[in-house]
Amino acid sequence: MLLSRLAAALSLPAPDRDSDVLGVTHNADWVKPGDVFVAIRGAKFDGHAFIPEVIERGAVAVVGQGWEGEASVPYLKVPHAREALADLAAELRGHPSRALKVVGVTGTDGKTTTSWLTLHLLRSAGLKTGLLSTVGYQRPDGELHHFPAHFTTPEAPQVQATLSEILEAGGEAAVLESSSHALQLDRVRGVAYDVAVWTNLTPEHLDFHGTMEDYFLAKKRLVDWAEFAVVNADDAWGRRLDEKPRWTYGVDHDADWRAFDIRDVPGGLEFAVTSPLGSFDARLPMIGRFNVHNALGAMAAAARLGATLDELRDGLARFAGVPGRMQIVAAEPVRVIVDFAHTPPSLEKALSALRPTTLGRLIVVIGSAGGLRDPGKRAPLGETATRLADVAIFTEEDHRDTPLDDILNEMARGAREAGRSNFLLVGDRREAIRAAIERAEPGDTVLLAGKGAEDILERTHETVPWDEAAEARRALRPAP
């Protein structure tokens, strides 16, 4: 696309020198020949400092809010660099969101889970759907990919590129987890949202947003931009969002989509639902009652895009979980869960959530990372695991250049100093998983903690591909 056309999209006059533009980026390291570089003045860096470097790399123009220096390529001055970045990215990609049904999910907690549930329900309703979330992104084929920089919602060029990939792969819909940072920093500006899902708002990220009111206003942008809102009626902030056409959902407050009679069962949750589509009994293979809210929000969003009551009910019962997050790999006779809890508080939360629905014993497999990654947590992890599980197996978890035995001994020390001996050390993670599953009897729960959906395991001299859920399934198969 010609630079002059992009300038027009920013309401700027044509630059002196026109050229063909191939891409746009805010990151100097990512500039390729033919790209426009948008120089952002951020909290840590001034993108203008990288102008000589990006020209060397082949940038054909620079966009920014004003600069005194001399450049050998056109400099386009704009009132707001981040807005320009988003507008250029959308223009270059041909505004893919306009051709997709887009569901945005925001809120302090539950965004990732609600996004994955919505993805699954839309697919269950036959819509070819893609996803962009903290856990990674998917085109409609369902393969999980990761961005080079770890974000819930990446910067606008990656958002637009992902939406464009989803569309080109035959996608009809996309679910976009939209963090408050993304909304505040224009990463999702220009996305044509059809539905905004609001999960909840509790104090978080106030270092960035300042006050709860400003945090609320950042997230509210999603609702303002969307055509229709799906709002948690049990959230006081959500109840303020009454200007948009919307459906509400909830458990404690009257709502369009409401759940009653919630029961924990070994395979997950069961509850009754009343909704604008009718009433039905729902089964959700997930642990944690807060997931009822996530399921209601996801069902309402999918229904808004055309899913029927039968598709919602049947889809919900077949949800495979969010990869690596309290993911139920097997429900019976032994329940096996994969979760990414790798700190003492998150391990405590995961084990405490599993205890009430564990009929027999709770067995946990856990390690602790090497290198500089918080060595102080090793002994507390050992203590927590042996306090809340009946049996703990300490194993490797990316020990890198730290001797594995040192880590395992430290975890064991934490347990011993608390007067416990209900643990064993199995250095090889595959063997540890096998040992846990072999020990388990019907009614027991095995929690494989720490790795979640990570796809590599780092040892001292090698990095091996890793798939914790596949390892669990392998260990569950009877020996040939």
Ligand SMILES: CC(=O)N[C@H]1[C@@H](OP(=O)(O)OP(=O)(O)OC[C@H]2O[C@@H](n3ccc(=O)[nH]c3=O)[C@H](O)[C@@H]2O)O[C@H](CO)[C@@H](O)[C@@H]1O[C@H](C)C(=O)N[C@@H](C)C(=O)N[C@H](CCC(=O)O)C(=O)O
């Ligand atoms: C608060 C926040 O989100 N800040 C993000 C923002 O930083 P910033 O505007 O201050 O920019 P900066 O780091 O000063 O850099 C200025 C410019 O120089 C460029 N630069 C900088 C250095 C360099 O070597 N080369 C280079 O080109 C940068 O790409 C940028 O364009 O833009 C940067 C460039 O994309 C981000 O790296 C940075 O994310 C920081 C590291 C971050 O930690 N963000 C987290 C909090 C975040 O966004 N989290 C949410 C999820 C939150 C949740 O709900 O849990 C998310 O969506 O992931």
Ligand SMILES: Nc1ncnc2c1ncn2[C@@H]1O[C@H](COP(=O)(O)OP(=O)(O)OP(=O)(O)O)[C@@H](O)[C@H]1O
């Ligand atoms: N609806 C909810 N209400 C309250 N807590 C929740 C809710 N959903 C999930 N949680 C809690 O928050 C944790 C993270 O859930 P999830 O990943 O879905 O949220 P998130 O908002 O996407 O956070 P992140 O961006 O860090 O992934 C869960 O393990 C659970 O403890």
